[in-house]
Amino acid sequence: MKNRLTIAIQKSGRLSDQSKDLIKKSGINFTAKGDKLLAKSNNLPIDILFVRDDDIPSLVSNGDADLAIVGENVLVEKTLYKKNNTLKVLDLGFSKCRLSIAAPNNKKNMRLANKKIATSYPNILKKYLDDNNIKASVTNIHGSVELTPYIGMSDCICDLVSSGATLEANNLNEIKVIMESQAVLIKNKKLSKNKIYIAEKVISRMNGVINAVESKYVMLNAETKNVKDICKLLPGSESPTIIPLEDNNKVAIHALCQEPIFWETMEKLKNKGASSILVMPVEKILN
Numbered sequence: 313m314k315n316r317l318t319i320a321i322q323k324s325g326r327l328s329d330q331s332k333d334l335i336k337k338s339g340i341n342f343t344a345k346g347d348k349l350l351a352k353s354n355n356l357p358i359d360i361l362f363v364r365d366d367d368i369p370s371l372v373s374n375g376d377a378d379l380a381i382v383g384e385n386v387l388v389e390k391t392l393y394k395k396n397n398t399l400k401v402l403d404l405g406f407s408k409c410r411l412s413i414a415a416p417n418n419k420k421n422m423r424l425a426n427k428k429i430a431t432s433y434p435n436i437l438k439k440y441l442d443d444n445n446i447k448a449s450v451t452n453i454h455g456s457v458e459l460t461p462y463i464g465m466s467d468c469i470c471d472l473v474s475s476g477a478t479l480e481a482n483n484l485n486e487i488k489v490i491m492e493s494q495a496v497l498i499k500n501k502k503l504s505k506n507k508i509y510i511a512e513k514v515i516s517r518m519n520g521v522i523n524a525v526e527s528k529y530v531m532l533n534a535e536t537k538n539v540k541d542i543c544k545l546l547p548g549s550e551s552p553t554i555i556p557l558e559d560n561n562k563v564a565i566h567a568l569c570q571e572p573i574f575w576e577t578m579e580k581l582k583n584k585g586a587s588s589i590l591v592m593p594v595e596k597i598l599n
């Protein structure tokens with residue numbers, strides 16, 4: 313039995329760069345060479361498999377890959393109504409988008425009953441229609457879904473949206489969001505014993521990297537009498553460190569804030585008498 317862990321990621325597309333980046337930040341060194349399907353890590357017993365995103369759920373379900381990064385939209389579409397061995401383990405916070413139904417601008421109040429809807433996500437759409445007792449016909453099409461209303465192939469579409477620019481350019485109006493999606497880490501449910509240890513290590517490291525993205529380390533000086541008020545303003549921080557300063561009326565406060573620090577928060581801290589406020593990025597967190 314193979315002892316090396318295989319992580320599948322999208323070969324080239326919207327998920328590729330951030331997937332590679334996350335793997336590298338998790339301390340897994342590898343070099344992706346040209347058109348090669350596989351890259352071997354030189355510091356851990358891990359292989360990276362580069363594939364089309366549509367193939368990822370079945371590769372993980374069959375055990376050809378142990379872990380993988382894929383859009384939740386693809387994961388759900390390919391596993392819905394099917395017995396499978398995939399399990400979502402982490403939301404990764406990138407490639408966020410939504411799967412929405414959109415109709416031509418001149419039919420903003422369109423009712424879906426008896427309409428023809430074109431989509432590349434027939435399973436998710438059918439489930440939505442069934443759950444909401446809507447009888448409509450679903451046409452499965454790969455690519456250029458947004459053009460189908462204009463060639464008479466559909467009345468409306470169900471497609472991924474991120475900025476909304478594609479819908480706008482095609483005079484389409486978003487009428488219903490049916491799923492929110494982002495990149496997720498998935499694993500095979502039945503990992504062999506000899507792979508669980510390394511898989512857990514990868515999952516924990518990736519968790520550490522994504523938690524660190526929004527986290528900041530905050531350092532500031534404050535008057536002793538304001539410490540409580542100031543600590544309340546530090547978002548997502550557990551028990552900050554209070555350090556005495558030469559001036560007996562003042563202390564330094566250091567805190568790991570696991571939520572973003574906006575300018576507004578810094579201004580509120582300043583209004584409470586905080587000075588020398590430093591906000592620093594955090595690279596990794598191991599809880």
Ligand code: PRT
Nearest residue numbers: 325326364365366383407408409472473474475476477478
């Ligand atoms: O070749 P392969 O099969 O691997 O890739 P692919 O072409 O099927 O997928 P790819 O690389 O386009 O997308 C991979 C994943 O990125 C998707 O499954 C989603 O999880 C995620 N993602 C995030 C998106 C978008 N945002 C997105 N905007 N995938 C597609 N789009 C498309 C959408 O289909 C529409 O055509 O972008 C257009 C809309 O974008 P806006 O910004 O104009 O709204």
Ligand code: ZN
Nearest residue numbers: 364365366367
């Ligand atoms: Zn694809």
